[in-house]
Amino acid sequence: MSFRYLPMTEQDKRQMLDTIGIDTTEELFQDIPEKVRYKQRLKIKEPKNESELKRELKELSEQNINVKTHTSFLGAGVYDHYIPSVVDHVISRSEFYTAYTPYQPEISQGELQAIFEFQTMICELTGMEVANSSIYDGGTALAEAVNLSAGQTRRKKVVVSKAIHPESLDVIRTYAKGPGVEIVEIECKNGMTDLEQLKAELDENTAGVVVQYTNFFGQIEPLKEIQSLVDNMKKTMLIVSTNPLALGYLTPPGNFGADIVVGDTQVFGIPGQFGGPHCGFFATTKKLMRKVPGRLVGQTVDEEGRRGFVLTLQAREQHIRRDKATSNICSNQALNALGSSVAMSALGKHGLKEMAIMNMQKARYAKNQLKEAGFSITYTGPFFNEFVVECERNVSDINDKLAERGFIGGFNLERIDSRYQNQMLIAVTEVRTKEEIDQFVNELGDING
Secondary structure (H helix, E strand, C coil): CCCCCCCCCHHHHHHHHHHHCCCCHHHHHCCCCHHHCCCCCCCCCCCCCHHHHHHHHHHHHCCCCCCCCCEECCCCCCCCCCCCCHHHHHHCCHHHHCCCCCCCHHHCHHHHHHHHHHHHHHHHHHCCCEECCCECCHHHHHHHHHHHHHHHHCCCEEEEECCCCHHHHHHHHHHHHCCCCEEEEECEECCEECHHHHHHHCCCCEEEEEEEECCCCCECCCHHHHHHHHHCCCCCEEEEEECCCHHHCCCCHHHHCCCEEEEEHHHCCCCCHHHCCCCEEEEECHHHHHHCCCCEEEEEECCCCCEEEEEECCCECCCCCHHHCCECCCCCCHHHHHHHHHHHHHHHHHHHHHHHHHHHHHHHHHHHHHHHCCCEECCCCCECCEEEEECCCCHHHHHHHHHHCCEECCEEHHHCCHHHCCEEEEECCCCCCHHHHHHHHHHHHHHHC
16 A cells, blocks of 8 residues: 555545535535635645655754753753653553553553552652542642632632742632632742741631642742641641652651642653643542542452452542532543653652752752852752742843753743742752753853853
8 A cells, every 4th residue: 555544535535425415525614604715725835745744844843952952950840850761661562552541440450550559659759648540730630629628628718829830820720710719829938938928818718728849939838837827727728739759858748737739740750741741640638538530549359359450439520420529530641640650660769769869969069059150049948959040131031042052941930920030940850960060050150141
């Protein structure tokens, strides 16, 4: 056959027209008034053969900057981390790569067990009792947590720190419109949640408090203090968005009494992929187990006593009464969750902790080198692997110059708020070498003037 894909022949076209009882394709559009139909030829390129098209697409793709062509110091929610080679080998297997929702457990035990292991590892990292089989991304997970807190407490006010990821805050605002949840935003003070304003906003109508650990500016929020404030409000829930890699070293939110812990496992085995798809997680207490969005995989035994796995406790409206549903999430990121499970398994608990420590050490080395080069560090509090520096010029202009020199610069904070003019959020992960950090500092200092 000379075609890679099956073409539609004139005979095929004639058969389809005969089947639906018309003579020409134009008759399909007879309900559209003639005066609004476009009569000219569309201004698009002429069709190309497959070889020519592949060549053109390759040339276009090579115009992109990526972490293989440039050294990246960009984080802000998506990071350049080490991915064990075994991850691609496992997720590329056909039984995983093409798998869909494992509704039939008798033929999906491998997929179900992989998801069960993902849930287990998320619980161990977060210090929570129950985790779901994954969710679309971290922002979605956080917004789901906000709505769950409102539904569970039957209150309509949720207090949200503005030190969370700004895109997650946008998702929360959108999610809150439907059920009419009031979102009260707490300002930042020295790069962290303003606890005085938080305390003033808490009252008997507060369903939940949302903070990020570590927060968007890289700072480590004082969860113990925040939890003590929340404890004074009966029924109010503490919702924590977190970087699961940081939990390889930091005390998990569950140990501070968090009610819901969410985040994104992009840091484990998932490339940046120009922003997605990634893999959100949702962990909580047994008390809220039946309110968890998405689905959970449970462990059971068959009639012969052998261990097995099944989907269970799905809280979506397709499976339960619509008025009892807490979410309309209908799927999960099974393949990416598998990739994260394989990455976490390959690293092991000691390797994961070592990886977290390397992030902290290298970020601190970069921070000290930048200080010696004359840069001012905006916030002085404890941080994980991201920090903010003050620049003398517009950060977007600096990043353009850095790109010309082979670097992906940090995030321009002015993009989220004009108050952060000339401030750059820099991320340093375990894959950055001393030479790369030193060269970045030199180039940034030279461009900054």
